[in-house]
Amino acid sequence: MTAPFVTILDDEPEIRRILGDVLQEAGFRTQSFARAREFEAALKHVTPDVCLVDLSLPDTDGLALVHRLALEQGASVIIISGRAQVQDRVTGLELGADDYITKPFDPAEVVARVRARLRHATRTSAKSGNTAHFKGWTAHFDRYVLEDSQGCETTFSHAEGEVLRLFLDSPKRLISRAQMQDSLGGAAGESFDRAMDVRISRLRTKLREDPKNPRLIKTIYGAGYIFLGDVTWV
Amino acid sequence: MTAPFVTILDDEPEIRRILGDVLQEAGFRTQSFARAREFEAALKHVTPDVCLVDLSLPDTDGLALVHRLALEQGASVIIISGRAQVQDRVTGLELGADDYITKPFDPAEVVARVRARLRHATRTSAKSGNTAHFKGWTAHFDRYVLEDSQGCETTFSHAEGEVLRLFLDSPKRLISRAQMQDSLGGAAGESFDRAMDVRISRLRTKLREDPKNPRLIKTIYGAGYIFLGDVTWV
DNA sequence: TGCAACTGTTACAATTCGTTAGAATCCTGA
DNA sequence: TCAGGATTCTAACGAATTGTAACAGTTGCA
Incomplete structure (x- = not known):
């Protein structure tokens, strides 16, 4: 079984770097994207297990993207956002996100939350025999x-x-x-x-x-x- | 399809009341427990879809309970805790919780997070909503x-x-x-x-x-x- | 050696889906 | 009511993608 695959979509290079580093250190394969368009293009070729998505993207409506992701891909979606209002969190979650993390975040917590998503996914599809x-x-x-x-x-x-x-x-x-x-x-x-x-x-x-x-x-x-x-x- | 079943484990009556009300209003069946002992006894007869667990319980080690729940039951576990340190969140999540909400919380967000857990569970197995x-x-x-x-x-x-x-x-x-x-x-x-x-x-x-x-x-x-x-x- | 099963390659057929272009439809103002 | 421009509809085309029959190289076995 290959390492779980996590994608990062954020327009800030610094955030992409931090998340990529810490997730790779935790043993995940990662790929980062600065723009939604690149990300969606890549989705035609790869299937991430968990998608980290920043809502405040310049080139698209982040929430619509999350909605599409959650519906069409089997992946778990974690929103990372600068907006910390309860209403923002609720709409994000209702639209299909599996978790919502507000900036500034602690990298260790992000890893833990990614792991929680993966754990649940594998738990429900546990397989054994042949x-x-x-x-x-x-x-x-x-x-x-x-x-x-x-x-x-x-x-x-x-x-x-x-x-x-x-x-x-x-x-x-x-x-x-x-x-x-x-x-x-x-x-x-x-x-x-x-x-x-x-x-x-x-x-x-x-x-x-x-x-x-x-x-x-x-x-x-x-x-x-x-x-x-x-x-x-x- | 019967309504999803959510259990609430918290020693503060006020919190039990609020969560029970808001979750029932959202269409869930709920059952509340004040002590871990009662809760674990009830688990022999019922299978909750989501468990809300307060960590600061008087009669047990909350984290150990969460660990047991996550391992043995198929249910999703959401920790509700007064401890807001990153380290607390990380250990809670690493021990098997699917989410971690800190007090004080907004009821609407709790509902949204419960829904997110249910959605994912059904998405990976029953695949409803298609x-x-x-x-x-x-x-x-x-x-x-x-x-x-x-x-x-x-x-x-x-x-x-x-x-x-x-x-x-x-x-x-x-x-x-x-x-x-x-x-x-x-x-x-x-x-x-x-x-x-x-x-x-x-x-x-x-x-x-x-x-x-x-x-x-x-x-x-x-x-x-x-x-x-x-x-x-x- | 001979035979059969397996698997990649080639070549061509079938399908999908964006593009084009002209027809159809709608709206506005005289 | 009618002309004319804007908008939308759809048949037809073609590039890209996918399906599959036929062929050929390889391997394993008697």
């Missing part, structure tokens, strides 16, 4: 076997298993192509993109997906893939 | 599917879904083009206007709107759009 159930299917990763509701079995290859496991680890969450490439040990660079497509295509065939109307592996044009279906690991 | 009903239609945002009253399904694309979601989030309210552009992450530039028009046009087609007489997405010339129809999110 067998997973979803939508009438059972995947046995120890045997490389996919079993349908009738008990009919098909084997899947190692490469297909990698993709399937990635999906089953983060169901109902957007998985960007970059992230997938990363997780699949994809040779960074050239045309591994096509190889990924092919892997997914083959997996879809084994899951008997209707190409016109996939029910499990959904493509989000320009963004990535999303696995639908409730997953239970055993 | 289906909306309106005028005989059902929109499944998790599956990118639009279903008519006959149960006939059409898929919609990501871009179409963004527009639809925006409308369903603010029904019967004017949405200006600028606002829409902002929410859709529109490239700040000039001719995104036309792109928006096209998105809406495509959405209208899928909703089988009569161009002469749209019943759902109404254009307000020179101002924006307004979505008619009662929306129920599920």
